[in-house]
Each structure stands twice: as C-alpha cells, then as structure tokens.
Amino acid sequence: MAVPALQEQIHAFLAHLRYERNLSARTLDTYGRQLAGISAHLTIERWSELTSDHIRMCLNQARRKQLSPGTIALQLSALRTFCQYLLQQGELTSNPAVGLQGPKRGRPLPKQLHVDEVSHLLDFEPGDDILAIRDRTMMELTYSCGLRLAELTGLNLSDLSADKRQLRVTGKGSKQRQLPVGRQARDWLERWLKVRGQLAPPDERAIFISKQHRRITSRQIASRMDLWARRQGMMQPVHPHKLRHSFATHILESSGDLRGVQELLGHANLSTTQVYTHLDFQHLARTYDQAHPRAKKNKNS
Missing domain, CATH: 1.10.443.10 (Intergrase catalytic core)
Structure with missing residues (x-):
C-alpha cells in the first residue's frame, strides 16, 4: 500500500491536469489508476527518492503479473508525465522515467481476404x-x-x-x-x-x-x-x-x-x-x- 505522502502528490497532479490542462474525467481516471498501481509497489516514502531502479522494479513486477504490453506501456507513460510534473514542482531534480523502454507490443497482423x-x-x-x-x-x-x-x-x-x-x-x-x-x-x-x-x-x-x-x-x-x-x-x-x-x-x-x-x-x-x-x-x-x-x-x- 502506498504511503499517504505519495498519494497526496498524485492527487495534486490530477488536480493540475483537471484545472490547468482541462483534461477529461476519463483521462484523469486513467492517470489515477495507473499511478496508484505503480505507487502500491514502491518502497519509498517520498517521490523525491524515486530512481530509475525503482521504476524498473515496478515494470518487472507488472511483467510477472502478465499484464499486457499495452498496459505496461500505459503505466510507464503515465509515470513519465507525472515525473515531469514533479520536476517542475521541485520534487525531483531529474526525470527517472526518461529513457526507460516498456515491452515491445506485438505488431498487429495485416488482415487479408481468402x-x-x-x-x-x-x-x-x-x-x-x-x-x-x-x-x-x-x-x-x-x-x-x-x-x-x-x-x-x-x-x-x-x-x-x-x-x-x-x-x-x-x-x-x-x-x-x-x-x-x-x-x-x-x-x-x-x-x-x-x-x-x-x-x-x-x-x-x-x-x-x-x-x-x-x-x-x-x-x-x-x-x-x-x-x-x-x-x-x-x-x-x-x-x-x-x-x-x-x-x-x-x-x-x-x-x-x-x-x-x-x-x-x-x-x-x-x-x-x-x-x-x-x-x-x-x-x-x-x-x-x-x-x-x-x-x-x-x-x-
């Protein structure tokens, strides 16, 4: 379970997206769910402690849970945007999610006629x-x-x-x-x-x-x-x-x-x-x- 300090920053981020960027309720819900899922597996107490190793650990846990490549990519994208927000707020000195790659999605097969x-x-x-x-x-x-x-x-x-x-x-x-x-x-x-x-x-x-x-x-x-x-x-x-x-x-x-x-x-x-x-x-x-x-x-x- 994520510590309250982590949740508070997520709530502040969602409020920023809602009032400053006018994102839809559906998009906010997606961000909230992805970040909640990630923060639940972190062993840190403040976001300022977050490193790329922590993120890799979360991605590995998601793979072990057999989450789809699309879901994992969505989590990483949400976290990357959130870290950019924390960087602007002075909570981070660099974005630890930048440069990390999610799993490759399977290329959809072309549909053909018999x-x-x-x-x-x-x-x-x-x-x-x-x-x-x-x-x-x-x-x-x-x-x-x-x-x-x-x-x-x-x-x-x-x-x-x-x-x-x-x-x-x-x-x-x-x-x-x-x-x-x-x-x-x-x-x-x-x-x-x-x-x-x-x-x-x-x-x-x-x-x-x-x-x-x-x-x-x-x-x-x-x-x-x-x-x-x-x-x-x-x-x-x-x-x-x-x-x-x-x-x-x-x-x-x-x-x-x-x-x-x-x-x-x-x-x-x-x-x-x-x-x-x-x-x-x-x-x-x-x-x-x-x-x-x-x-x-x-x-x-």
Whole structure:
C-alpha cells in the first residue's frame, strides 16, 4: 500500500491536469489508476527518492503479473508525465522515467481476404457502366500487383508497357520498380482503356479518371472499393490495403519466397515483409491440422 505522502502528490497532479490542462474525467481516471498501481509497489516514502531502479522494479513486477504490453506501456507513460510534473514542482531534480523502454507490443497482423473472398469480390460484370469497368480494373490491378493506394492513384499511361504485361510503379521515397501484370488484370486494363477517353481529357496522363474528368483521388478509390464490397455482400470491409495484404499473403503461401514478396511490395527492409510469415504460418498450421494423420483429434478423447 502506498504511503499517504505519495498519494497526496498524485492527487495534486490530477488536480493540475483537471484545472490547468482541462483534461477529461476519463483521462484523469486513467492517470489515477495507473499511478496508484505503480505507487502500491514502491518502497519509498517520498517521490523525491524515486530512481530509475525503482521504476524498473515496478515494470518487472507488472511483467510477472502478465499484464499486457499495452498496459505496461500505459503505466510507464503515465509515470513519465507525472515525473515531469514533479520536476517542475521541485520534487525531483531529474526525470527517472526518461529513457526507460516498456515491452515491445506485438505488431498487429495485416488482415487479408481468402482467395475465394477475392474471387467473390471481383465476380461482377460491369456491362456498359464505365465507372464499374474502371472500378473492376482498379481492384484487379491492385490485387494483381500488390499496389499501395498512392501507387494506384499515381499511375500514368506511360507507366504501362505496350503489351500491358509490365507496370512501372513509383513507391515510397520515389523508388521505382517494375511489376508483372496478371492475365485478368491485363484483360480489364484493355477493356478500361477502350472507354477511358469518355472521361479523360486529351492531355490527361493518369490511367484512372474520376467522373470529374481528372485523376481519381485516394479517397474516391477507397470509397468505391467499399461500395463494391457492400454490393457484393462481403462480410468485412474492403479497402486497397487489404487487397495489397491479400496479394502478399497469397503469393507467399504459394511460393514461400519472402525475398520475392519483398521486391514485389517495394519494401526497403525485409523485416517489414516478415510480418507476412506469421500469416503464412497460420495457413500452414491449418493445412497441417487438416491433412496430417497425427494432427487430427482423437474422437474418443
């Protein structure tokens, strides 16, 4: 249990946040709970005695209690702000929480569509609807090449090879890469380019044009993909990044070539691409469970 002197300073800090910084009651409650949890494990009587070793001890205790990395990071953030306040009040001569690192949070896995979900999304016939032809082409090309949204938006006619089999893409840091274009994406590009002139002015360089007769924007692309996901009865929202993630996952599942996927995605570092190995492992684990005779559950167990 924390000694009264520690609690008094916490209360003064919360009052400062409330009246001087006008923070919400919810934020104050979060600060109060995190600081109370930390102070309960301290062996000091005044905050002026606090050192970085005391804080490390608290963090280790939180880990032993198996608190989530997010909770521990929140505690450390609250304590760092509180120590800055104590420094301003003259209670501390330096901030002992500065420089301390909380546990690394697990990087969230990208959400992807299964192959049959992608097929369902793209299973519509636009007819003579020029916007629907454009939308189908954008989705086919995004999935075929694993394009970022900004890369799709920035495509120009000059980026496409004469036979439509290669696409020059300008990625992050203005780095360019050449990508192969799949057969279905090529077929839809041919179909779109035949009607593109109905929307595009003669001097417009962009491949994809909005109904305002200029280069389509990222927001418009995201909105149209979401529209088609709902029209197709998809059970989850669809956005360009999800198609890019799906492309990467499906290529890795089929080839196992992480370096190749890195080059296709335009990642500068392999570590960025390695997140897809976790998704690939999930796929392999499911396949193993379904196929391996020793992995199947015993019905009598």
